[in-house]
Amino acid sequence: MNTFITLAIVLIALSFVYTWGAAASRRVASQTGEKLHSRPPYYGLYLVLWCAIPAAIIFIVYSLITPTIETVIIQSYFPQEVLNDAAELANQTRQVESIAGGFGMFGEPAPYQVQAAAALKNVEWIGKMALVALIAVAAVAGTLVARTRISPEFRARNRIETAIEMLLITCSAIAVLTTVGIVLSVLGEAVRFFTFVNPIDFFLGTSWNPRFSTTGHGGQGDFGLLPLLWGTLMITIIAMIVAVPIGLMAAVYLSEYAGPKFRFVAKPMLEVLAGIPTIVYGIFAAFTVGPFLSTMGDAVGLDINATSAFTAGIVMGIMIIPFVSSLSDDIISQVPQSLRDGSYGLGATRSETIRRVILPAALPGIVGAFLLAVSRAIGETMIVVLAAGNSPVLTANPFEAVSTVTVTIVNQLTGDTDFASPQSLVAFALGLTLFVITLCLNVVAIYIVRKYREQYE
Structure with a gap:
């Protein structure tokens, strides 16, 4: 049927x-x-x-x-x-x-x-x-x-409310158990990987070459995490340098300066960027932004690869601007009008009110928006696949090709592979590393939110 x-x-x-x-x-x-x-x-x-x-x-x-x-x-x-x-x-x-x-x-x-x-x-x-x-x-x-x-x-109402409460508890338990299941499955496979490779060599290694060879690490290749981790952090830093100032200033303008008509048109148009598929951003980076940056670099005497951390970071920053601007705008708009009126009553200008009253009061929510943007950048895959170059080398030059943790996970789990080999199991160790990084970001954000929230309660 x-x-x-x-x-x-x-x-x-x-x-x-x-x-x-x-x-x-x-x-x-x-x-x-x-x-x-x-x-x-x-x-x-x-x-x-x-x-x-x-x-x-x-x-x-x-x-x-x-x-x-x-x-x-x-x-x-x-x-x-x-x-x-x-x-x-x-x-x-x-x-x-x-x-x-x-x-x-x-x-x-x-x-x-x-x-x-x-x-x-x-x-x-x-x-x-x-x-x-x-x-x-x-x-x-x-x-x-x-x-x-x-x-x-x-007492029918009591029975229905109890049933709804049980439903909510069940949904919460499913969410928690799903997270626990994901962590345990990744952790179990990561432990298997560390039976092949020394954890010290993995976390402190500077060479990434997970192919079978006749030399080095018992013929299993080199599994140094640092080139991948540094490539991920470099692209994330570049993306945040692009997204945070633009997104925050756009949020301030939309909430404090823009008129209702302009805000009604501009905010939905800005949020459209969040709905564009990441593969489209990757193609845009590979075929438009990368060659443009390479040409501009030649004009000023810089050697900028068309596929580089710089290219991927800029396009990724453009992609996550809506995450920063839209959330920050919503938080700033929720600051009580009485705080603004009190600041104006003391003789402060609009810019002084924004800098010294509104932004500090909205700081917890803005930190949450930044955290979401960082998590989005760390977990992005398609842009770096097409625009970063997929070169797992440890370099401080953002104009060279690099690779990231997410791209390497895709590479290691693509094709006809033996899922009992370290070349495939390393993907779970990389996934566990990303989970720990995200968890640390959440802990830092919670600390900052609690510290500053106490000053305004």
């Missing part, structure tokens, strides 16, 4: 249950002559919960056990020689699933594959019919049970 049609049927059914529950509560109140504890919509929502939760539980259980049952049924038709070969077993199982799905396969399928596909189709049809029946029975039963509990004394 089409997903849209299924969703429409579910929404119509829940709407009917909600309406029935609300009407039933009003009818109970009129029959008993007593005042309901909660408003009728809460009783309708209570019936919706009892209708949806049992059905959702059955659907989740079905989704978890169905793949295992179908795999067992498919493999029951396979001969013993296929069952003894794990790789061939997995391959033929996928082929049978493809045949049952109507996609076919290359070559002529074996008779047992055709039989297995037919059995799979039958099981899928029976399973779907059983699922629909079970969900319908569970939904109806849950609704009827909830209906019997409607009475003037029943």
Whole structure:
């Protein structure tokens, strides 16, 4: 059944249950002559919960056990020689699933594959019919049970608020557990990498050459982080030098000087920069900004590569201007007007008020905008892939080609690689390094925000 049609049927059914529950509560109140504890919509929502939760539980259980049952049924038709070969077993199982799905396969399928596909189709049809029946029975039963509990004394509002609270806790737990899962998965693979490479050589090494060779580090190549880390920091610094002054001054102008009409037009146009895909910025940097900077460098006697940290940093700075300007503008606009009026009343000019009153009061939010911009710059990939040159060398010259941590992660995980080798596992060590850097930035930002916020509370 089409997903849209299924969703429409579910929404119509829940709407009917909600309406029935609300009407039933009003009818109970009129029959008993007593005042309901909660408003009728809460009783309708209570019936919706009892209708949806049992059905959702059955659907989740079905989704978890169905793949295992179908795999067992498919493999029951396979001969013993296929069952003894794990790789061939997995391959033929996928082929049978493809045949049952109507996609076919290359070559002529074996008779047992055709039989297995037919059995799979039958099981899928029976399973779907059983699922629909079970969900319908569970939904109806849950609704009827909830209906019997409607009475003037029943605290439907409390139950609904408890359910909402549990939902919010579940969402928060999912977010936290997802973060923990990501960290643990990256940490586990990074630990495996450090069984191949000494952590001191990784964090303090100045040479990056992760190819197999006959010399150096047991023939595993060189995994020095410093060239990548310095390239990342160099491009980030250049980007912030471009984005922070322009973004902050644009925010000050839009919030303190611009008229309503100009602000109405200018701010959306500035925020359009945030919606441009980063690959477009990368192409712009590689084919327009890079050659332009190289030509300008030749004119003034500087050797500027078309692909360099300078090129990538400038374009990345342009990209993150909206992150600084839009957030800073929102924060500055929230500074109470009474602070401005008090400053003007003491004889301060507009510029003095901005420098000595508004910006210090908005500093915590501005620091948060800067932190977001730095995190965006550190994690950027496509611009540096096309504009930085992808040269992992340790250099202090911003006009030369460099590489970054994110680009190296892409390089190490691209292509036909052995994910048990240090050449691939190093990507997880690099990802863990970026996570630690971002965490440190957050800690510093929280410290600054707390320190300055106390002066204005």
